[in-house]
Amino acid sequence: MKKVSTSIVLLLALLLNVSAQKHILNYRIKEEFSPANDIVGIQFDSKGAMWVATSYGLYKKEQNEWVLSGAANIYMQSFFIDKHDKIWTALWGEGVHASVDGKKWESIKAAAPSGSANVITADNKGEIWVGDFSAGVLRSGKDKWINYKAGNVGLGDNSILAILPDNKSRMWFGSYHGLSLFDGKLWRLYNKANSKLPDNNVYALLDDAKGDVWIGTCNGLARLSGNTWVVYNVENSGLSSDLILSLGVDAKGNIWAGTNKGVNVFDGKNWQTFNVKNSALIDDRVQVITAYKNAIYLGTSKGIAVFN
Template sequence: MKGQELIKLFFFFFLLSLASCQSSDSAEESHGTYELGTKVSGLQGDVYCGYFDREGQLWFGTTSDGLYRYDGNSLVHYTLQDGLSDNKISSITQDNKGNIWLGTASGICIFNGQKFSHLNLPPYDTITDWLKQSYPVVNPNEVQSIHQDKQGSFWFGTNGAGAYRYDGHTFTHLLDHIGRKQPDSLYHNIIQSITEDHSGNLWFASMTHGGVIRYDGDSFRQIMPDDGISDDMVRTIFVDKAGNIWFGFNGNRNSGLTRYDGTSFQTYTVGDGLCTRNIRAIYQDPDGNLWIGGFSGMCLFDGQKFTVFKGEDGRIFDRIVFIVGDAEGAVWFGGKNGLWQFKNGQVIDWIDHQNQ
């Protein structure tokens, strides 16, 4: 009897261990195949920014519909439900550890491939009654641009609070008193672009009449129209393969596209064939052509002449806010009116019109 009881007891624990192993294997399999976000057939909403990471993935931020990731095969959609701090994504970059940093309307969001974490900017409450009525789109907590420098520090450009430097522990507030004072006696400096040149200098674009600010590691130097740029409301800054620095402007002063070669400034205007005064995006393709996109359209510059970019049906692509390239040489561009891929001479529409 004792032997039979021992055998029964043995089989009981044996079955229990099997159940435990099966349960553990099932949990690991579920965790291993779990993917944050939702696979979708196309994007929805207005696309605000785009980024091509080192793994060959494309990331797209929208004005109100969260974040999208495209790995070459599938498109994945991330929203507040997945851990985003806000569904408005204004800027995207990748740090030296492979994490994706997002500038949102509610601070900074960091994605490590598994989950999102949040990093809040220091409090900066300068929203006056005048500002609410005159410029309701200004939001000092919104991060318009992100850049990690060669020393590993992060630089954030905001929508009304200037810039911040973050060393991983401490925020340093900078450039908040640059530009033109508004009727409420405050500056509300908007930094829409931060770029590092081949020499390690940082360049900041101020949209609130602050021009361009260059930081050489020791001091800041403000560059205004009297110094050679064509406007003091700067939208974007781009460094090409040769080290030239290109500036795109808001365009309300008959401005153009300005190039700085390290010695002098040269400006190209609509009279030279430029397709838009309001320049939001600049990109250089593998052939060396510059793609310039903005409110009135998109054009290519081969160093000699500008050519307006059109679809096969003659369509002009306007309201462009970003242009990026992928590993296969395709060019992606988008903005208020959609997202497109230009590949092998054809334009592909990536907006999911059926679900809008």
């Protein structure tokens, strides 16, 4: 009976992997080796057009072509398309730029005091938030940008790696020295010294339909539900690596965790890993996860993989 059960489990795993390969579609911006295939952001505008930020610039998918928007050889860190289809980019060495059509770009110098921005997004009210390389958090205001810095507020440090506006209108920030929460009035800093955060290097943030916040660190994945922490790592779960680079949630509520060793999918009970060995995944380093309609888009260092 034990051998039969084992055979059934192996058969089911094989069928799942075959099914997954059939449903993975890979894209490359350039067919040859190029920094344009190093994907750092994937967004969709109101018309359903896909925009992709890379280490070589910003591209828009038009039918079967990838069209460069703006200058080439621009090292992008992050980008965001707001509710008016205005594109905001966070660039290394070039600060923040914005465009209403993807052709004419405006430099927003006040949004990135250090000259480099790591991450950019918007809150539920439509205000733009920027995570600077070394100047903390910037928030668009009515008349000027508001700058929050470590030492003045509860930020771990001034190099911001991730920003999450949650479904409770709160703002979360990941840095090299912990996780910060801003509820609009008060700040709170979580780190290894005062919480069960598995590491102070916070690279990715996500909230789910239950209101839980998922935190990706360089030493495992944490889930914060109210005041309760649950930590997942390679020793106690199905994670393929403790280095969590990206997070996403699909239409069924499954949590996707991108690592340097493939992507892990968690349904609340079971884990499944997709990598280049067991699936058609284009690359094991999954840097971006974006859910759109019934698909999950994975940005890797070698291109894009789409799970339908």
